Amino acid sequence: MLIIGRKLSPYALLSISGLRAASDQAEKWLMQQSRAYGEYIYISVTPLFNLVHLCNTGGAFSLFANGGGWQRNFLSESR
Incomplete structure (x- = not known):
């Protein structure tokens, strides 16, 4: 990824993703x-x-909302 003529390192991109x-x-x-x-x-x-x-108990737009609970662990949003 280029930002104003400089290429960002994978560590910088990983840091940005983690902060987000x-x-x-x-x-x-x-x-x-x-x-x-x-x-x-x-x-x-x-x-x-x-x-x-x-x-939202399912995925995007409540996809898998009636899945019985497996989707929470799979989608890493546990309550």
């Missing part, structure tokens, strides 16, 4: 700690973007 994953988990934790389940937050940037505290 950690920030994603931090955002999820903050939402769980600060908002009630189902709470709706209107954001005035655009009418199409709002925050709602929900739990």
Whole structure:
């Protein structure tokens, strides 16, 4: 990957990926700690973007939601 004429090392890319994953988990934790389940937050940037505290028990768009629990370990999102 080139950024302004310099090639990034695999370690830099791995670090960026790790920081992004950690920030994603931090955002999820903050939402769980600060908002009630189902709470709706209107954001005035655009009418199409709002925050709602929900739990997705499956994969993307609740894929495998009726899978009996194996998907939680497989997709590494355990509760």
